[in-house]
Amino acid sequence: MTVDVVVVGAGIVGAACARALARRGLAVTVLDRRGAASGTTAHGEGNLLVSDKEPGPELVLAQHAARRWPSLVAELDEELDDELEEERGGERGRPGRGFPPLEYDPKGGLVAATTAAGAQPLRDFAARQRGAGVDAQEIDVASALELEPALNPALTAAVWYPEDAQVQPVAAAEALLASARRAGATVRTGVEVVGALRDGDRLVGLRTTGGDVPAGAVVLAAGPWSGVVAARLGVSLPVRPRRGMVLVTTRMPHVVRHKVYDGDYVGATQSGDAALQTSSVVESTAAGTVLIGSSREQVGFDERLRVAVLREMAARAVRLFPFLADASVMRSYLGFRPFVPDHLPIVGPDPRTPGLWVATGHEGAGIGLGPVSGELLADLFTGAAPAVDPAPFRVDRPAVLAGDVETTEEAS
Structure with missing residues (x-):
């Protein structure tokens, strides 16, 4: 057929x-x-x-996506709840619906610079984004610590992005x-x-x-x-495949409230360099773990673990959140992203x-x-x-x- x-x-x-x-x-x-x-x-x-996209077509698509995600989650919730209702013969009830929640969380993102050299490029990037309609709010250290009390206070610049969100992929x-x-x-x-x-x-x-x-x-x-x-x-x-690795901590109290990453992350995402690049990306999950990224390198479909990469990612994360030095890591994983020139x-x-x-x-x-x-x-x-x-x-x-x-x- x-x-x-x-x-x-x-x-x-x-x-x-x-x-x-x-x-x-x-x-x-x-x-x-x-x-x-x-x-x-x-x-x-x-x-x-x-927050990580330069003004241009990808940012336009991302802005459209940011507007679309809340209604999409509502559509899927309604559809799948309706499906369960039919299976149960009319009994409706989302808490026990049998389909895992999407864990959509419009929690916002905080981008921080931890060096003097990184401060002005972060401010300039945010200014370009504001010109393209992004809600990119430059905030002082006190405001950053109000959003993330466990953050390293030795920041040189910070930008708050309330439009960032997370979902269980x-x-x-x-x-x-x-x-x-x-x-x-x-x-x-x-x-x-x-x-x-x-x-x-x-x-x-x-x-x-x-x-x-x-x-x-x-x-x-x-x-x-x-x-x-x-x-x-x-x-x-x-x-081409571009490999990335992530560390996952054991469960802990919900300390990291938003998606937090250092200003180097934007440069890493936009680079075409095949060599290893790392930046600090830290966020909590609904399950209570903390995800620590990120790395980017072009090594084909090589799935071998590289401890040196994980060590560098962990060191960067501790510079953002010093409390992570005492955190226990329960696993790591890697994946391949589809890279286009x-x-x-x-x-x-x-x-x-x-x-x-x-x-x-x-x-x-x-x-x-x-x-x-x-x-x-x-x-x-x-x-x-x-x-x-x-x-x-x-x-x-x-x-x-x-x-x-x-x-x-x-x-x-």
Whole structure:
């Protein structure tokens, strides 16, 4: 049977694409070689940020996402609660609904400089963002300590971002997939793409380890593996993995109240350097743990633990929050982010290959931007007026067409 659309990737971006397309009446099948939300989505911190983005197209998309997330959470809550009500024969009750909460928390973010050299660049960055409509409030040390009493008082500058938020990424992706299923989508896991089905130049489906999947269109939303999958379809796509690591403490009283990071984080996110870069990102979770990041390096799909990276991240975190020197770390994890040379997501049709659509390249912003990227793709697919200008994210922009990417079967 031919479906309207087959989506490759069941992370948050693929789930968002599936939901948006299925809710518009299209027959959708989602494929993932592993489990749903088991790749990049499961290895992030759930950041929903405007604070780390330079004025430009990505910030515009992030601002749209910040406005969209509260209503999306409400929609998913209502949908999934309705679904449980049906299963219970009319009994309604969110506290015991059986689906994990999304843990959406509009708690705001605090960016701090801890050196004299870092103070003015942070203030200048915030001023540029204010010019683009971001609520970026420069505050003094006393105000920063009022927001975060455990913060190191030896700050040189601080900016408060009330629009920043956090969500539990796996729960959010699973909820989007559940909503997509409710709209008629099918999700198949343990199915790997091995090639293309073509009618002349047109892509008309996929060859997979689970058999051929004929489709009117293919959406490639495989995160950092998008370059590998694209190569199997005969397409060049410059998406590379950029590895990041996170430390997780044991549970403790809720000391860190907001998302807090040092001013170096912004530079790390925007850098194209393949070498290791670290910055301090600290935040609490609803479970009572503290997440400590972050690192960025391009080492392919190398999953080996590097203790030196964790040590550097921990040292940076202690400079922000001295109390963490006595905290116990119970685990660490790493993940791969989809890196694109110009640091912009790729969303839309690929004019080189009729029938192929792309939604990838969000790097560390996929959780925050995933839902609106899925809606943007669905708008373009169905001819609806998009909420943001899609041109900066098009597949055929120079940075994408000129980029080269090495793919390995080992990464698949």
